[in-house]
Amino acid sequence: MAGAIVITFVRARNAGRKIRADRERAQAATNQSLTEHHTPHWSQGAASFSERPEHWAMSIAAPYALCRGSNNDELRFRDADNERAVLAEAWGVTDRASMLIALYDLLTSGHRADFGEEIAMVTALTDTEAKEYEADLAENAKHSNEGAETLWRTRRVRANDREITTVDFLAWDLVRFAMLVRAGATTGYLSDAEAADFLLMIVPEIREHYGSWDALGRSFHVGRWFWNSQGGINEAETDEHDASRQEALLSSQSPWSFLEWDAELPASRMLFASALAADTNLAAQNPDVFPGSGWAKRLNDEIWRLRQAD
Numbered sequence: 001m002a003g004a005i006v007i008t009f010v011r012a013r014n015a016g017r018k019i020r021a022d023r024e025r026a027q028a029a030t031n032q033s034l035t036e037h038h039t040p041h042w043s044q045g046a047a048s049f050s051e052r053p054e055h056w057a058m059s060i061a062a063p064y065a066l067c068r069g070s071n072n073d074e075l076r077f078r079d080a081d082n083e084r085a086v087l088a089e090a091w092g093v094t095d096r097a098s099m100l101i102a103l104y105d106l107l108t109s110g111h112r113a114d115f116g117e118e119i120a121m122v123t124a125l126t127d128t129e130a131k132e133y134e135a136d137l138a139e140n141a142k143h144s145n146e147g148a149e150t151l152w153r154t155r156r157v158r159a160n161d162r163e164i165t166t167v168d169f170l171a172w173d174l175v176r177f178a179m180l181v182r183a184g185a186t187t188g189y190l191s192d193a194e195a196a197d198f199l200l201m202i203v204p205e206i207r208e209h210y211g212s213w214d215a216l217g218r219s220f221h222v223g224r225w226f227w228n229s230q231g232g233i234n235e236a237e238t239d240e241h242d243a244s245r246q247e248a249l250l251s252s253q254s255p256w257s258f259l260e261w262d263a264e265l266p267a268s269r270m271l272f273a274s275a276l277a278a279d280t281n282l283a284a285q286n287p288d289v290f291p292g293s294g295w296a297k298r299l300n301d302e303i304w305r306l307r308q309a310d
Contacts, residue, residue: 034241038248040255043071049258053265057199059213059255060206061178063220063245072255075195076186083183091180097280099189103180103198104276108296110173111227118150119165122157130158149229162222170209171216172223174202194271201268213256217249273302 042049049055049072058075070077077083087093091102125133134154140147156164181198184190190198210216221242228238249256276282276299284290284303292300 034244035248037069038066038245040066040248040251040253041069041071043074046072046253046255046258049073049255050263054196054199055255056259056263056265057178057196057203058182059259060175060199060202060216061182062249062255063175063217064179065182065255066245066248075182075192077182080186080188083186087180087183087187087189093180093184093189096189099180099184100272100275100280101282103177103184103272104280104282104299106173106177106180107202107272108292108294108299110169110176111223112169112173115169115223115226118153119157122154123165130154152229152231153226156226162225164222164226167222167226168209168219169223169226170205171219172227174206175216175220177202190275194275197268197271200265201270201272203265203268207262212261213259214250217246217256221246270302273299274306277303277306 040046054075055073059072062072065072065077068077068079068082087099093099093102122130122133134151137147137151137154141151156162178199181190181195185192185195206216210219224242225235225238228235230238248254251257277284282303284300284307287297287301287304290297290300290304
């Protein structure tokens with residue numbers, strides 16, 4: 001049993017694949033202190049923030065805006081060339097179509113699907129099965145980074161470290177979705193109007209899963225730790241960085257401090273479905289026979305409707 005599980009779960013993860021020379025930690029490790037690195041920036045000053053509905057949705061990506069030194073009151077990040085390089089290297093995004101597909105993958109599955117399956121599998125193992133599984137992983141880890149990472153995650157799940165068995169990984173996926181949307185606007189792969197609407201689209205689900213900015217941030221923090229799958233010095237450095245970022249996000253100068261969690265916002269016009277229908281080859285099925293659910297079902301049905309109307 002354990003050998004088959006190793007084959008199943010020791011595999012590359014697609015969206016957001018870690019780059020070991022992670023740009024945000026590398027920047028923080030320069031002459032700047034973490035506090036300076038995570039200082040919120042504004043183009044017009046914090047006093048003007050929250051005047052537009054999209055400010056709330058933009059702020060879902062605030063963890064990434066802080067690390068980029070970008071203005072919290074502007075949709076676009078500050079360095080288009082850097083965003084273009086990161087999108088290509090970490091996400092395989094090189095044009096509008098690949099941008100839309102990367103967003104679709106995060107919205108419909110992301111890492112939460114893989115992590116949920118992995119945690120369920122590990123927690124279901126008997127003690128004997130777990131020992132056999134870890135022994136197989138330890139052998140695989142001698143030759144594979146993926147094996148080492150899977151072994152690390154397995155041990156964390158077995159110990160329920162940071163209560164990982166109850167973490168809702170939606171924050172990890174949707175905060176990254178919001179970051180990608182803002183990066184897409186920065187690089188011109190998305191229009192500003194599209195980006196604002198894409199961000200508004202995910203607000204209801206985020207509010208359904210989390211009751212505050214603090215809860216969203218904490219879930220994102222733990223999700224990033226589990227995804228990083230590293231122990232030792234790397235884990236300590238990442239923890240220090242992320243704790244500093246979370247503290248900044250909850251400070252009085254953070255964009256989150258200016259936004260009521262339950263503020264009234266307009267509904268999305270579902271421009272994401274329109275973009276997928278027009279600018280990708282994503283297949284859509286008749287809604288009566290489509291087997292999926294959730295976002296996959298919702299988007300399939302809208303794409304089908306739009307294409308049938310044409």
